[in-house]
Amino acid sequence: MLKLALFLSCSCVLIDAASVSTVAAESVPVELVGTWLAEDIGGGGVIDYLQTTLEINDDGTYSGFAGCNNYTGTFDLKGGEIVFGPAGSTRKLCVPAVMDQETKFFEALKTGLSWKIEETKLVLAQADTKIALRLAPHTVSSDVLINIPGARTVDRQMVRYDCAGQSVAAEYINAGPVSLVTLTIGGEFVIASNVLSASGAKYAGGQYVWWTKGDEATLIDTMKGEDVAGITCSKAA
Known part of the structure; x- marks a missing residue:
């Protein structure tokens, strides 16, 4: 049984990687690859100012920020499903509302999920078609121009x-x-x-x-x- 030791922040987390194998790069659909921002978790929405992200990579790995902790893992593709392996994460504690959202996010990733792109959103659903996660493309960086009256220099x-x-x-x-x-x-x-x-x-x-x-x-x-x-x-x- 393979064990992966991940050193994240100040925590060391062991992941049982036997259940999920890394997907070959050419097998990952291009529309899945990228960084996604959670807009809905289990039909319950999300905290407005809290960004929960999911980054899906073309090498079969995934990672992101769950709301309080950073995490990483591997995934597999089976038919029309994406199966996320157990995630290794840092072990910080935040206020209860944040931890509750983070727990729901990790729970949503535990079962095989069907996936589809609706307009620009990534929708991950459970076997009973109940939506587990709805995510929007997350822009990593962009330029914003702000005109400030009376400001001659910056x-x-x-x-x-x-x-x-x-x-x-x-x-x-x-x-x-x-x-x-x-x-x-x-x-x-x-x-x-x-x-x-x-x-x-x-x-x-x-x-x-x-x-x-x-x-x-x-x-x-x-x-x-x-x-x-x-x-x-x-x-x-």
């Missing part, structure tokens, strides 16, 4: 931080009255806007708060609760 500064062993890239963007920071945290990309603060510069975007004071910053994940102190980050050498 100042951009890229800084890399070490946040308790995790690398975080921050780009500060200042244009007239607008002050933003983009954060690349692992596989996540977040845009945060400046908010009022008694000291330092404080930004909020998605589930994160980014608070800078001098050469240090604090990264706060609000999904972990209101009383979480956050992670202290220092500028990387």
Whole structure:
């Protein structure tokens, strides 16, 4: 029995890979390949600001971000079904609502699912035709042009931080009255806007708060609760 040891974040997860074999690249339909964003899980919808993604690769592997944890695994194709093997994932804990969505997502992947493309959406259904997942194409990157009245110049500064062993890239963007920071945290990309603060510069975007004071910053994940102190980050050498 083959065991795959996957080192993700700070966790080591063992996956039993005997039940699913990797699909040959030429066997994966091109319309399946790509990164998909969950819009519906088991008919229950999803949390608006929480992105649950599924990346299907042409080498027979799949991966993504389930809402709290990153994951990866292999899949097989049998007739009109896609069968996802057990996923290895990191073991972070988030607030109950997030963990509930993540659990439902992983549960939806446990059985063989028929698949079809409806317009641009990927629909995965169970044997009883009940929809397990409805996913939309997930654009990895795009350019957005924002016209800011009165802003004659744009100042951009890229800084890399070490946040308790995790690398975080921050780009500060200042244009007239607008002050933003983009954060690349692992596989996540977040845009945060400046908010009022008694000291330092404080930004909020998605589930994160980014608070800078001098050469240090604090990264706060609000999904972990209101009383979480956050992670202290220092500028990387």
